Amino acid sequence: MISSEKKEFPEKRMSPEEGGLSRAGEGATAGTEKNIAGKMEDDIVVRTESLTKIYGDLTAVDHLDLQIRKGEVFGLLGPNGAGKTTTTLMLLGLTEPDAGKATIHGLDCTRNALQVKKAVGYLPDNVGFYGTMTGRENLRFMGRINGLEGKALEERIDRLLERVGMAQAADKKTGTYSRGMRQRLGIADVLMKDPDIIIMDEPTLGIDPEGVRELMWLIRDLAERDGRTILLSSHQLYQVQRVCDRMGIFVKGKMVACGTLEELGQQIGRDGTGALELSVYPDNISLQRILKEMKGVLDIEKNSDMYVIHSSFDVRRALSKKLTEEGYTIMHLRQAGSDLDEIYRKYFEKAGEQVG
Amino acid sequence: MQTLKAPADSRAKELAGEGGSRREDARGEGTGSRGQSEENRRYHVLKVLFRKETAEFINSRRMILFVVLTALITVSGFYAAVSGLAEAIEGGNTATDFLFLKLFTVSANSIPSYNSLMALMGPFIGIFMGFDAINSERTEGTLNRLVSQPLYRDQIIVSKFLAGLFISAVMVFASGLLIGSVGVIATGLIPSGEEIGRLFIYLCFCVVYIGFWLAAAILFSTVCRHAATSALACIAVWLFCAIFVSLLAGIVADALYPINGGDMQAMMNEMGNYSCELNLNRTSPYYLFAEAATTVLNPGVRTINAVTVTQLSGAISSNLTLGQSMLLVWPHLTGLAALMLAVFAISYVSFMRQEIRSR
Numbered sequence: 246m247i248s249s250e251k252k253e254f255p256e257k258r259m260s261p262e263e264g265g266l267s268r269a270g271e272g273a274t275a276g277t278e279k280n281i282a283g284k285m286e287d288d289i290v291v292r293t294e295s296l297t298k299i300y301g302d303l304t305a306v307d308h309l310d311l312q313i314r315k316g317e318v319f320g321l322l323g324p325n326g327a328g329k330t331t332t333t334l335m336l337l338g339l340t341e342p343d344a345g346k347a348t349i350h351g352l353d354c355t356r357n358a359l360q361v362k363k364a365v366g367y368l369p370d371n372v373g374f375y376g377t378m379t380g381r382e383n384l385r386f387m388g389r390i391n392g393l394e395g396k397a398l399e400e401r402i403d404r405l406l407e408r409v410g411m412a413q414a415a416d417k418k419t420g421t422y423s424r425g426m427r428q429r430l431g432i433a434d435v436l437m438k439d440p441d442i443i444i445m446d447e448p449t450l451g452i453d454p455e456g457v458r459e460l461m462w463l464i465r466d467l468a469e470r471d472g473r474t475i476l477l478s479s480h481q482l483y484q485v486q487r488v489c490d491r492m493g494i495f496v497k498g499k500m501v502a503c504g505t506l507e508e509l510g511q512q513i514g515r516d517g518t519g520a521l522e523l524s525v526y527p528d529n530i531s532l533q534r535i536l537k538e539m540k541g542v543l544d545i546e547k548n549s550d551m552y553v554i555h556s557s558f559d560v561r562r563a564l565s566k567k568l569t570e571e572g573y574t575i576m577h578l579r580q581a582g583s584d585l586d587e588i589y590r591k592y593f594e595k596a597g598e599q600v601g
Numbered sequence: 602m603q604t605l606k607a608p609a610d611s612r613a614k615e616l617a618g619e620g621g622s623r624r625e626d627a628r629g630e631g632t633g634s635r636g637q638s639e640e641n642r643r644y645h646v647l648k649v650l651f652r653k654e655t656a657e658f659i660n661s662r663r664m665i666l667f668v669v670l671t672a673l674i675t676v677s678g679f680y681a682a683v684s685g686l687a688e689a690i691e692g693g694n695t696a697t698d699f700l701f702l703k704l705f706t707v708s709a710n711s712i713p714s715y716n717s718l719m720a721l722m723g724p725f726i727g728i729f730m731g732f733d734a735i736n737s738e739r740t741e742g743t744l745n746r747l748v749s750q751p752l753y754r755d756q757i758i759v760s761k762f763l764a765g766l767f768i769s770a771v772m773v774f775a776s777g778l779l780i781g782s783v784g785v786i787a788t789g790l791i792p793s794g795e796e797i798g799r800l801f802i803y804l805c806f807c808v809v810y811i812g813f814w815l816a817a818a819i820l821f822s823t824v825c826r827h828a829a830t831s832a833l834a835c836i837a838v839w840l841f842c843a844i845f846v847s848l849l850a851g852i853v854a855d856a857l858y859p860i861n862g863g864d865m866q867a868m869m870n871e872m873g874n875y876s877c878e879l880n881l882n883r884t885s886p887y888y889l890f891a892e893a894a895t896t897v898l899n900p901g902v903r904t905i906n907a908v909t910v911t912q913l914s915g916a917i918s919s920n921l922t923l924g925q926s927m928l929l930v931w932p933h934l935t936g937l938a939a940l941m942l943a944v945f946a947i948s949y950v951s952f953m954r955q956e957i958r959s960r
Binding site for chain 2: 330334337339340359360362363365366367369371372373374375376377378386387389390391392431434438
């Protein structure tokens with residue numbers, strides 16, 4: 246076991262370079278970028294270029310450019326019908342894009358679907374199993390499809406069942422499983438083929454909070470300990486916020502923002518749509534004058550008993566100092582747009598304005 | 602450039618405890634020595650799927666119903682034959698050669714023969730196995746899990762068809778040979794080589810016939826979202842083929858070649874009317890099978906089309922040889938097989954073009 250593990254690593258490190266050599270067409274462009282971006286370019290395992298899918302009048306996915314690096318947990322966020330599932334289906338080669346292309350490990354997802362499916366595990370939304378077979382039998386079947394046999398197969402089944410905490414229920418018919426159990430068996434099922442990349446569609450849907458916590462821990466573990474790349478789609482923000490390295494916000498087929506949580510917050514702040522929320526006592530005319538005269542303040546809105554202050558830079562420190570000097574008591578002061586919910590809402594508002 | 606969580610990658614390489622046998626079969630094989638191994642993998646996947654389909658069917662509750670249905674056909678067919686055979690011979694209604702084959706064609710007073718039972722109930726066996734082939738996987742949420750595995754999508758539908766065909770072949774041969782062997786014991790008739798050959802061909806016919814209905818059921822299961830809808834659609838088609846086609850054929854033939862005028866023209870039309878009705882009837886697999894089965898099982902059937910008296914003059918009244926009987930029904934066999942394949946091809950194409958989303 247140990248020797249075989251040791252052998253893996255050089256091979257694993259080689260694989261992106263081999264992939265790079267094999268796609269001759271991209272070689273030229275990749276070469277010039279390599280000087281600047283260096284290793285970063287090699288690390289991108291999932292890439293889409295103006296990926297588009299149209300259903301009749303509806304553009305489900307609209308010129309999507311997405312890059313996911315090796316070993317990161319990427320969250321696709323968006324409301325229902327934003328095109329998240331369609332994107333994942335195109336990445337798996339189950340749906341043909343109308344324009345653009347998606348590549349995984351440099352392989353075209355539509356043309357080399359089989360090769361791609363060997364490297365990618367997919368956990369569908371509301372995963373199902375063959376109800377007349379036990380959990381173990383279901384896993385065995387998937388393992389056999391992926392070319393495992395005999396002892397290696399049984400060992401992996403046992404190990405994975407242990408890992409997802411399903412060892413006790415493994416020999417029960419899957420028809421009797423609860424939602425959470427199915428989800429956990431689903432993860433074991435995905436891991437049967439030992440994928441580099443795991444795509445999860447709404448993994449937290451319909452699971453109790455404790456189950457979600459365990460699931461999130463497992464996802465993090467899969468990324469950090471095994472070095473797998475994970476793409477998960479969700480509309481449950483807080484859960485995703487905790488586990489994702491980067492997030493992309495999807496609205497009506499467009500990715501309106503992408504980056505880490507902080508980056509998303511900054512993007513909002515820079516746009517001037519998110520700002521400082523302020524509430525002080527006493528609230529009088531001279532207060533508004535003071536606020537307007539502050540350096541860097543662009544605009545002030547009165548929002549019931551709250552002021553929303555738009556500024557060109559962070560004025561919190563100066564503002565609190567000034568207000569204290571003038572004898573005001575600060576009741577509430579908060580940088581708007583710093584948590585995901587806020588970010589999410591802002592982006593939806595923005596996208597809504599553009600479209601509608 | 603955005604920041605990447607650096608520790609994730611490096612730690613993975615140290616700690617990848619899970620990846621004991623990583624990628625031994627995944628990408629290494631795929632890129633290097635394709636060709637042979639890829640071909641092997643294809644058959645391997647098909648075999649695994651076939652095994653799963655067969656096992657799933659045998660373990661399902663439907664299998665009990667399936668066995669009961671087949672047993673019912675066998676037992677009542679056999680009962681009809683044994684009780685009807687003696688009467689038929691004593692009454693002089695039937696020729697005494699090829700008596701063994703009469704086990705499959707003789708009916709008692711009210712019980713139909715094995716052959717007509719098979720023509721009527723055989724479709725049920727096929728429909729039974731196929732009506733929820735694809736859509737149950739879809740509603741269970743297993744189909745999208747399956748298509749995201751490294752397999753060709755057609756392997757799914759092909760394996761379902763082959764597994765269904767395999768099970769029905771086993772059942773048909775089991776029931777046919779059971780009647781034959783119990784018939785030998787019960788009646789003391791010893792089958793000749795030709796009779797065994799005819800029986801074998803007849804059972805193959807049955808399998809192809811059931812295969813047609815299996816293909817039709819799979820087609821509906823691909824097209825319809827719910828298993829109930831596809832089952833109803835299958836039964837509708839079966840009823841249409843078994844009952845309405847013959848009614849319609851009569852109506853159309855009468856309209857094209859009226860024969861009830863009583864004049865000269867009506868007499869002239871007689872032949873056309875009959876041929877037209879026959880040909881229309883033959884579009885139904887039910888009729889096609891019944892006609893072919895009768896010809897194969899009864900060497901006394903010398904012709905299946907309308908024949909004029911002049912054509913018959915000089916013909917020797919004797920049984921046909923196996924080869925000659927086969928010559929008569931060869932179009933039926935190829936037609937039935939072609940129908941089966943055509944229907945399966947339609948379901949294949951519609952399945953391949955379908956977008957598979959979660960339930």
